[in-house]
Amino acid sequence: MAISERKKKILAAVVEEYIRTAEPVGSKAIAQSAGLGCSSATIRNELAELVNMGYLEQPHTSAGRVPTPMGYRMYVNELMQQQKLSLEETEEINRRLNARLQQLDATISDVSRLASQLTDYPALALTAQSAASVKRFDLIYVDANTFIIVLMLSSNTVKSKLVHLPISVDQDMVRRLASLFNAGFTGITADQVTPLLIHSTERAADDTMGLTAVIAAFVIETLTEVNTPTAFLSGENRLLNQPEFRDPEKAHKLMSYLSGGGYILPPSEEDAPAGVGEVRVLIGPENVAEELKDSSVVIASYDAGDNTRGLIGVVGPTRMDYSAVAAKLSFLAAGLSRRLGGGEAPPEGMHNKLIIKGDDPNEHRG
Amino acid sequence: MAISERKKKILAAVVEEYIRTAEPVGSKAIAQSAGLGCSSATIRNELAELVNMGYLEQPHTSAGRVPTPMGYRMYVNELMQQQKLSLEETEEINRRLNARLQQLDATISDVSRLASQLTDYPALALTAQSAASVKRFDLIYVDANTFIIVLMLSSNTVKSKLVHLPISVDQDMVRRLASLFNAGFTGITADQVTPLLIHSTERAADDTMGLTAVIAAFVIETLTEVNTPTAFLSGENRLLNQPEFRDPEKAHKLMSYLSGGGYILPPSEEDAPAGVGEVRVLIGPENVAEELKDSSVVIASYDAGDNTRGLIGVVGPTRMDYSAVAAKLSFLAAGLSRRLGGGEAPPEGMHNKLIIKGDDPNEHRG
DNA sequence: ACTAGCACTCTTAAGTTCCGAGTGCTAATA
């Protein structure tokens, strides 16, 4: 059965009212709120049909209606008003994003905090899975027992480490090692740093003190760390604001899932939002993780430069303010991309068209 | 009135039983558990007196007894058994501490995670307030538009940054700037980097492109960041394991206090534990922050090198397993000190004497 | 000084009653 215009309006009203109050919505309330001039009895008939069609359900026989995941999906895909941020909000976001950008990690953890504050839900920020390699080596001789390793990576970041040794090194050895590493260790991945490579470098440098091993270890460590995606979680406690997490058991389960590396946000790799500013919504059972089956997740992706994408996600009850959250995440992701990425993102302050991808509501039919 | 030996035993039994069960403790339970050969009636008399003395209280007339803050204080100061960690526990801690130590921040956030996991309470780790300065400057020329700033700090860490410019710099200028910065910018604090100093350096280097300003900005930023104490919070959700936080309101209040920078752990500056391995316990109302008035806090300090001290703290209900938490934090702080600090800490695996400082229990008399 | 016994208290769990929001249906209306 096709869904009539009026049914759509009613469905939207139910979803929005339920999002606002967290209480089942009755026919009377809708008759008053939504500006369609008909009485509660008419609404009742329509509601009954919406229940039949699977968009709504009743907690018990004589209660109001509550949206099903399919109802939310319909709302998100077709009914939802695209929300614009206020000037204050956009300014706040830009200000916070500008604050510090020198280390990627600190920025990303700030972004998750920001996302959580903006939406009042717990938020997760993931760094991109990348394949950076070392672009350039430098060793700085400090004194007989000390030198500094400086790695410039292909992602255009720098990592450095101070090495303190119980033995003496001479300046010449340090210089020799630097050029050997520049020759042999640039442009390769962590697992290409084989014992064989280390050994041959060691011999070439005439290094009997194990310096080569120390440096190589740092290379492996750095590359591994930089290329491993990391998740930052913020505002888990905000979950407790939501009446659906009144039960400490439930709250605790979700919270510990999230903080225990529950960075399982991307549902299936290909499903993640592709373009910058694109937002993806996963409603209740659409999530793969068991722990998220009755929560919803909104994800935006950002351009982290170097052709890699990171993710920002927000977790909340299925009764989530999808419209507001989607708008905020999209804006945030765009702003972040502009600062980190290649600059193909739309200009500052601009509202890019919000693309929301989702499943076909009918697939929930069963 | 002096407290008799038997009363002490009974008090200890009440506290321990209450810590275990979170239920008011009855006379019968004590008669059985504690190995003192007397009947429940006798215990009842003793309990009544302990209530009079202020060590215990009854939630209502016909319920068991619960320790007051003063009771806990007495327990912590005099009654508590010093707990030793198992071999597995010490090994686990050492293993985790060894895992990565290259960046201080990552370590400290790991430590807070570790502390939380070990104790099953939320944990907070604070970096030390320090006064590090730049010890040595290096500028690495990469190409005409790019160079790397490398700062070696007095705290024996290295910070680096890649600078990309729209204009060309020549290798000679970079070399000149490096030596000028080494001469003028080492050993000073962030606020000694005055516009005057920058300006004179700029002229001396014959720098018309603003490179000096860029480098100076990085110096200020780095020094400020390194010297500002930061707090890392982990495991807030573990609060929900505790029956006293069954009420979401209460849990939420404390959690948002903690995550909102509630790094107000050190009660009054001088009160913080002084020596490494020393542990301080703050029970309920002994805390200054309103939000902590009915929670307890255990704090240990670690030696962060360079004559500075950081803190590790754990927050939980007043019914906290003080003995276990104190032992774990003390060990953790010692291990961390050994790795970061000057090495005056006791050797690996050793249980250093656990010094627990606290208020005089009598001051709660009122 | 300690203990056994007992009446008493008070909380919590379980059962009961009651109210009202919201429904579905039917009959009347435009």
Add this chain to the structure above:
DNA sequence: TATTAGCACTCGGAACTTAAGAGTGCTAGT
């Protein structure tokens, strides 16, 4: 034919009642 008014009915939750049991304080006996 679509809408509306009216009405009996359902069912969950709040308020109240009751019953059980844990733990006490006190008294009298060892």
